Amino acid sequence: MSRPANIDVRPITEAEFPDWLRAVNTGFLREPVVGEAELAARRTQFEAGRYLAAFDGDRCVATFRSFAQEVTAVGGAPVAADAVTGVTVTATHRRRGLLTRMMNQDLAAAKERGDVVATLIAAEYPIYGRYGFGPAASTAEWVVDVPRTGLDRRWSGPADGGRIDLLEPEEVRKIGPELHERVRRGLPGAVSRDDWWWQLRTGAVRVEPKWTVPFFVAYRAPDGTVEGLAAYEVDDNWGDAKQPLDTATVRWLSAATPAAERALWHYLCSIDWVTQVKSGPRAPDDLLPLLLPDPRAARITTQSDWFWVRILDVVRALEARTYEGTGSLVLEVADRAGLTGGRYRLEASPQGSSCVPTTESAELSLDVAELATLWLGDESAVRLAALGRVREERAGAGRSADALLRTSRRPWCPDMF
Numbered sequence: 365m366s367r368p369a370n371i372d373v374r375p376i377t378e379a380e381f382p383d384w385l386r387a388v389n390t391g392f393l394r395e396p397v398v399g400e401a402e403l404a405a406r407r408t409q410f411e412a413g414r415y416l417a418a419f420d421g422d423r424c425v426a427t428f429r430s431f432a433q434e435v436t437a438v439g440g441a442p443v444a445a446d447a448v449t450g451v452t453v454t455a456t457h458r459r460r461g462l463l464t465r466m467m468n469q470d471l472a473a474a475k476e477r478g479d480v481v482a483t484l485i486a487a488e489y490p491i492y493g494r495y496g497f498g499p500a501a502s503t504a505e506w507v508v509d510v511p512r513t514g515l516d517r518r519w520s521g522p523a524d525g526g527r528i529d530l531l532e533p534e535e536v537r538k539i540g541p542e543l544h545e546r547v548r549r550g551l552p553g554a555v556s557r558d559d560w561w562w563q564l565r566t567g568a569v570r571v572e573p574k575w576t577v578p579f580f581v582a583y584r585a586p587d588g589t590v591e592g593l594a595a596y597e598v599d600d601n602w603g604d605a606k607q608p609l610d611t612a613t614v615r616w617l618s619a620a621t622p623a624a625e626r627a628l629w630h631y632l633c634s635i636d637w638v639t640q641v642k643s644g645p646r647a648p649d650d651l652l653p654l655l656l657p658d659p660r661a662a663r664i665t666t667q668s669d670w671f672w673v674r675i676l677d678v679v680r681a682l683e684a685r686t687y688e689g690t691g692s693l694v695l696e697v698a699d700r701a702g703l704t705g706g707r708y709r710l711e712a713s714p715q716g717s718s719c720v721p722t723t724e725s726a727e728l729s730l731d732v733a734e735l736a737t738l739w740l741g742d743e744s745a746v747r748l749a750a751l752g753r754v755r756e757e758r759a760g761a762g763r764s765a766d767a768l769l770r771t772s773r774r775p776w777c778p779d780m781f
């Protein structure tokens with residue numbers, strides 16, 4: 365390998381895109397091959413300047429991509445984000461600072477563009493904290509033992525006058541985007557979806573060799589409005605005793621109302637032959653277990669950090685969200701990358717907020733990564749103080765921060781990107 369100083373880190377040209385895609389596969393330990401159809405589909409995603417790479421001679425040895433995204437802040441406002449994905453350094457070139465060089469370039473560009481935060485889904489917990497990212501929303505998965513739910517298996521459709529319909533993929537492409545716009549406005553931590561998201565999930569573009577068409581269902585409210593959509597697949601398991609023992613696995617389920625959520629889960633737990641339902645990734649405080657007469661029929665199988673945020677602009681990030689309580693707090697925010705550190709006074713109430721630089725004494729000192737962990741309302745400053753990850757400069761400042769920042773429902777990002 366060349367000395368690190370001789371390795372070029374820069375945005376790729378479109379001609380280098382096939383090499384970049386192969387390097388992504390290599391970095392993620394997948395077959396280092398990209399077929400013509402996949403290449404043609406992925407080319408439609410290419411955006412000059414947002415695909416970074418490291419080159420050792422002619423060989424692409426590291427990849428990094430970012431794209432424009434919106435994240436829903438607490439209260440529903442969309443916030444401009446720099447979404448980071450496709451981060452790889454090939455095994456021959458790891459731990460020589462290539463990720464650090466790509467990340468520094470990208471975050472500086474995002475700051476320059478005026479993005480408020482950067483976001484990512486971390487492959488491993490220890491990678492991104494050093495760059496100022498903090499885990500801001502987590503995820504959970506359940507497996508439901510259908511015969512134990514206590515639900516009436518004779519049920520055939522919502523009792524509220526709404527209905528469940530099976531849909532074709534084209535219909536999902538038509539109605540899904542508008543539904544997602546409604547869902548994400550009401551869900552802090554949710555992110556925008558582009559056409560590509562819908563095309564991939566409905567088979568209009570296929571980049572995964574093993575992709576299969578799932579079942580799609582919609583819940584329509586009594587007035588006909590689509591309030592929920594789900595995609596699920598079912599395996600074919602007849603066991604040894606010629607008993608149907610199928611598992612339905614939910615790929616994604618979006619609900620704009622509790623009625624839609626209730627109806628879709630009831631539907632999924634009442635399909636003949638299906639004795640087990642795997643929820644797929646859900647919010648950590650999802651209603652699912654408590655929608656079942658016997659919540660113990662749902663066993664949690666995954667509980668993990670999921671959506672990571674890097675605050676690039678403390679003032680705009682804190683002013684973009686709403687606050688249920690009233691109060692003020694002086695925060696000393698450390699940012700070793702120098703992007704948004706400083707001392708700020710946050711004044712907040714349900715009527716609005718302001719966040720301004722100040723020279724007053726700090727009440728709470730914390731790294732920008734810990735502020736990201738608090739931003740969507742999921743984590744407790746008191747807990748972080750107990751862990752030594754934030755410092756109370758005034759006794760009780762952690763409780764004051766919690767009273768301002770925490771939320772009644774937990775944030776969640778339904779998407780992998």
Ligand SMILES: CC(=O)SCCNC(=O)CCNC(=O)[C@H](O)C(C)(C)COP(=O)(O)OP(=O)(O)OC[C@H]1O[C@@H](n2cnc3c(N)ncnc32)[C@H](O)[C@@H]1OP(=O)(O)O
Binds near residue numbers: 451454465
């Ligand atoms: C948003 C996404 O795309 S998530 C996907 C991330 N990609 C992967 O997990 C694929 C497999 N792994 C890789 O490709 C690489 O190991 C990467 C991208 C995680 C790291 O790239 P590298 O170039 O090796 O990182 P770099 O040398 O810049 O490391 C910087 C620091 O982070 C640390 N670090 C990097 N990766 C890890 C890790 N996986 N676990 C723990 N520490 C790590 C390094 O030890 C180094 O620490 P130091 O500054 O104290 O010495």
